[in-house]
Amino acid sequence: MSAPAPPSTEPSPPVLFSFPDADALSRNLADFVVKAQNEAIARRDKFTLATSGGSLPKMLAKYLVGKEGVRWDKWQVFFADERLVPLDHEDSNYRLCHEELFSKVPELKREQIHTIDVSLLDDAEELSDEYEKQLRDAFAGKSSVRLPVFDLVLLGMGPDGHTCSLFPGHELLTERTRWVAPIEDSPKPPARRITLTLPVLNKAHRVAFCLAGEGKQEMLAKALDEATSQQVPASLVRPTPPGDVYFICDDAASASVKYAKTEFKL
Ligand SMILES: O=C1O[C@H](COP(=O)(O)O)[C@@H](O)[C@H](O)[C@H]1O
Numbered sequence: 001m002s003a004p005a006p007p008s009t010e011p012s013p014p015v016l017f018s019f020p021d022a023d024a025l026s027r028n029l030a031d032f033v034v035k036a037q038n039e040a041i042a043r044r045d046k047f048t049l050a051t052s053g054g055s056l057p058k059m060l061a062k063y064l065v066g067k068e069g070v071r072w073d074k075w076q077v078f079f080a081d082e083r084l085v086p087l088d089h090e091d092s093n094y095r096l097c098h099e100e101l102f103s104k105v106p107e108l109k110r111e112q113i114h115t116i117d118v119s120l121l122d123d124a125e126e127l128s129d130e131y132e133k134q135l136r137d138a139f140a141g142k143s144s145v146r147l148p149v150f151d152l153v154l155l156g157m158g159p160d161g162h163t164c165s166l167f168p169g170h171e172l173l174t175e176r177t178r179w180v181a182p183i184e185d186s187p188k189p190p191a192r193r194i195t196l197t198l199p200v201l202n203k204a205h206r207v208a209f210c211l212a213g214e215g216k217q218e219m220l221a222k223a224l225d226e227a228t229s230q231q232v233p234a235s236l237v238r239p240t241p242p243g244d245v246y247f248i249c250d251d252a253a254s255a256s257v258k259y260a261k262t263e264f265k266l
Contacts, residue, residue: 011202011238014224016247017264018254022059022212025250028264029210030063032248033152034070035266036206040151041074047151048138050080050196050204052164053093054156057100059210065104072107076138078114080153080201081165082131084121084182084192091190114138116194124182128194132180148179150204153196157209158188161219161232165195168231173198202239208246209234216253223247224259 019025033049040047051057064070083091087098094115102108114134120127139148155163165183166172175181175197184192201207211220219232224247228235239245247254254261 007241009240011240012244014238014245014247014259016224016249016254016257016259016261018249018251018261019264020251022250022252023062025210025212025248026059026062029059029208029248030067031266032208032246033060033064033154034067036152037071037074038069040205041071043151045074046076047071047074048076048078048148050078050150050153051093051097052080052154052156053083053096054158055212056154056156056210057097059212060154061101061104065101072105072112075108075112076114077102077108077112078135078138078150079116080155081193081195082116083190084116084124084127084194085190086118086121087115124184124192124194128178128180128182131194132178135179147199147203150200151206153201153204153207155201155207155209155234155237157211157216157219157223157234159215159219160187161222161234162188163209163234163237164201165193166198166233166236168233170233173230173233173236175199198236201237202243204239204243206244206246207237207239208248209237210248211253212250214252214255216249217256220247220249220253221256221258224257 037047082093085091087094117130135148157163179200222232223235
């Protein structure tokens with residue numbers, strides 16, 4: 001008898017869900033998150049989430065706040081990217097998430113939310129290393145783990161195809177060793193940020209882009225219908241098995257995509 005074939009290391013094809021409008025997107029996103037949460041808790045009794053800023057926090061909060069079955073006490077929340085500003089600054093992704101979500105969920109305690117160390121704002125390298133250390137402490141408690149495996153990473157995508165703070169053609173797209181990296185020349189203000197790197201995104205159990213509105217149409221078609229490219233950083237997010245990447249969209253965002261849509265079933 002021949003030996004079983006080794007498991008594939010080829011990334012699985014992205015899964016595209018499209019809902020009639022942004023409201024339906026948010027409602028189904030809440031179900032998707034709770035499913036990811038439940039599977040993570042069954043695996044290791046906690047749920048590690050990396051969230052983005054931009055349009056995502058509002059979409060996420062709409063039906064998650066007050067939803068039955070959310071085990072907030074099991075959540076550990078990180079930021080997929082963060083701007084190097086104080087936490088109460090209008091550009092802070094933490095502030096945005098706090099206003100839209102965290103402040104509405106008293107069960108989610110401040111110590112479960114992993115923010116940047118604002119005492120290091122003057123030194124992007126040091127701040128980035130400190131945030132990576134927070135990840136190392138949370139994921140392994142030791143430095144030997146090669147990459148963290150997030151249960152869920154929620155991403156946006158800008159009109160230029162950027163995701164997290166990974167911008168088209170930027171040298172950070174070739175980063176292979178760091179988990180978190182600083183960027184001080186972001187083409188979108190503010191210029192100084194930190195971001196999870198592609199190796200971390202591509203190691204996650206599940207990554208979900210959440211995209212609503214016509215403004216996402218052109219780049220979504222490029223990300224799904226064309227070959228992966230450094231000019232479209234979102235196209236480079238292709239987790240290795242058993243990880244998967246989902247595009248959770250409304251019909252306005254997916255209108256010009258040729259890529260096959262999948263019926264949403266949990
Ligand atoms: O600068 C950023 O932009 C992206 C995309 O934002 P969106 O408003 O187009 O959804 C966001 O995902 C990221 O967290 C943020 O820092």
